[in-house]
Amino acid sequence: MATKWAQKTIILPARKRGCHLITSNVTKEIQSDLAQFKCGLAHIFLQHTSASLTINENYDSDVLDDVETFLNDTVPEGRKARWKHVLEGPDDMPAHIKSSMFGCSVTIPITDGRLNLGTWQGIWLCEHRDHGSARKIVITMQGA
Numbered sequence: 001m002a003t004k005w006a007q008k009t010i011i012l013p014a015r016k017r018g019c020h021l022i023t024s025n026v027t028k029e030i031q032s033d034l035a036q037f038k039c040g041l042a043h044i045f046l047q048h049t050s051a052s053l054t055i056n057e058n059y060d061s062d063v064l065d066d067v068e069t070f071l072n073d074t075v076p077e078g079r080k081a082r083w084k085h086v087l088e089g090p091d092d093m094p095a096h097i098k099s100s101m102f103g104c105s106v107t108i109p110i111t112d113g114r115l116n117l118g119t120w121q122g123i124w125l126c127e128h129r130d131h132g133s134a135r136k137i138v139i140t141m142q143g144a
Contacts (some may be wrong), residue, residue: 001144004040012135015127017091019056019064022144023122027115030139036077040110040143047136050095050129052102058122063125071098071128110143 010029012022026044027034034042046053056062075094083093104122109116117123124134 003142004036006030006036006081006085006141007138008033009136009138012125012133014132015125017127017132018068019124019126020056021064021122022125023058023115023117026123026137026139030141033141034110034115035113037051037110037113037141037143040141042108042110042115043105043140043142044123045105045138045140046125047138048104049099050092051132051135052099052104052126052128053103053106053137054102054124054126055106055108055117055121056124057120058117064124067124070099071126072134075101078125089130091128091130094141098128100127 008030010026012025030042044053056067077090077094081090081094081144085093085096108123127135
């Protein structure tokens with residue numbers, strides 16, 4: 001079988017600060033391409049430095065809130081923080097650090113035309129700015 005490739009860029013609307021389950025947003029946008037793959041990989045890449053992607057709990061929304069609490073407790077903001085980069089506001093440098101902690105991409109197996117996530121797994125967009133903007137994601141699929 002020849003290897004196939006597909007790529008799509010999607011734009012997610014601005015969201016409030018916090019962790020947001022975006023699995024359905026992503027799968028809806030790539031469904032027609034995804035259906036063409038029996039076996040492969042989907043690489044999902046966020047083109048921003050103040051938000052991040054991760055895979056985690058898709059059932060209990062308390063997990064989303066608890067992860068946001070952890071990030072805010074771990075990476076200080078405001079007067080107690082000693083960041084040099086403050087040109088874009090007091091939440092910007094902490095957002096960059098949080099983004100680096102989780103990263104800007106995830107890779108998920110494709111099996112029989114669907115993302116092969118575990119039962120309790122979902123794709124999260126973590127918005128680390130108080131007033132985030134729309135977020136652009138590039139999804140590249142390869143396989144057979």
